[in-house]
Amino acid sequence: MASVSSQPQFRYTQPPSKVLHLRNLPWECTEEELIELGKPFGKVVNTKCNVGANRNQAFIEFADLNQAIAMISYYASSSEPAQVRGKTVYLQYSNRQEIVNNKTTADVAGNVLLVTIEGQDARLVSIDVLHLVFSAFGFVHKITTFEKTAGFQALVQFSDAETATSAKNSLDGRSIPRYLLSENIAPCTLKITYSAHTDLSVKFQSHRSRDYTNPYLPVAPSAIDGSSQLSLGLDGKKLEPESNVLLASIENMQYAVTLDVLHMVFSAFGPVQKIAMFDKNGGMQALIQYPDVQTAVVAKEALEGHCIYDGGFCKLHLSYSRHTDLSIKVNNDRSRDYTVPNPAMANPQPSGFGQQPVQTMGPAAHQYNGTQYGPGSGQPMMPPQPSTGWGSGVPGVPQSTPVQMTNHPYMPPAPMPQTTPGTMQMPGGYGGVPPAGSVPPYQPNQM
C-alpha cells in the first residue's frame, strides 16, 4: 500500500505545537531542568523526561502555543544553543499537541524498580546476580525478569521507596561489576526507572522470578527439571539443575561428621528441613533439604570445596540432588526431619513447628556467621549507603542484608552468614572453629 502522501515521516519543520520535543539530553535529565530551560519563554505546564530508547529525549508543554513558538524561534536564531548541564539539546515542535500520561510511572518514586539490563550478554545475567547487586541496598523482597522489546528487564521489589531510590540512584547507568560476571561476558549496564508496581506477583521460585519473602513458594518445575538454558548459570558451569536439596559428599573424613554437625553447618544459610546421611562408595554422603532453591544455592556456593575442620579434613563436595522432598522415615543419628516436632525431645515449645531438636543449634549457628564466611581477610564491608562501592573499580562484595527469610520461623533475626551467593571465594576452611559438641581430636588452630 504505497503512501499517497508525499510527506516524509519526519519533516524538518514541524507544524507548531505547544509541545516541544527535546533530544540529546544528558542522562537523567530532571523535570526541574526542563522547566528551567523553558521558563524564560512561558509557563511550562507539563514535561516528560527519559523518553526514547536511550532515555535522552523529553517533551515540554507550554501553557500557550505562542510560548512554544517563542522558545523555538529564540534558539533558531540564537548563537547559543539550548543547553542542559552544558550539553546542547535540540528542540523542535513535537508532532503531538499535548503530553499524555506524565507522572504516572518512571518519575514517581516507588518501592519497585524497573531495571533494564543492557549489553551484548544481558540475558546471561542471572537473577542471583541481580539479587546480589540490589541486596546491597536493602532486603530485596521479590524479583521478576522478562524479555520485552526494551530487552532483558527485571522488576526488583524493595520494602519501601526510599530503599528503592537509593538503589536507583546508585545503580542507574552503571555496569554490573565485572567480578560478578564471568570473564567472557560483555559489560552489562543497568538502566533503572521506577515501576508502578507495588507488589509483584511471584507464583514460583524459578530462574525468572523469585520471592525472597516466601521460602515455601513452590519451585517451578522448569527450574528443577533442567530445561537447559535455565540451568546453566552465568559462568556456564552449573550444568546440573538447581534444587532445594543438596547432595554432600565428604572427602577425607578423618573425624566423625555427625548429623548435628551437618545441621549446624548448613543451618548457617537458612532453615534446614531434613537431613539424610548414608554410606556410598566407602565414603559418607548426605542429603540436606532446604525449603527453597535459593537457600540451597547460597549454601552450595559458600560451602563447596571447603572443609568442616581445619587441615583439609572433611572436605565438602556439593551438588544439587534431584530430590525435592526427602522422605525421612525415622529420626535417628543418620536422618532427621526437623520440620516435625521430635517426640523424643521432652521439650515442647509453643509451636513446635520448626523448633530445632538439637540443643546446640542456637549458639552454635553463630560460629558460622559473619567473618568466617566472609570473603577472606580485609575485604571491606559494604556500608548501607552503597554509593561508595559502585563508583570505582573494585568495591567490596556487596554485603546483603540477610539474604532471605528474615521473617522465617526457623530463623533468629540475623543469623544469616554474610555471604554473597555465587561470588565468594573462601581461601580456607571455616577458620578453625569446629562445631560445638563435636570437637575433633585435635587442637583447632585459630588463624
Added chain:
DNA sequence: AGCACA
C-alpha cells in the same frame, strides 16, 4: 540526532 504508553 529525529517523537512517548502501561
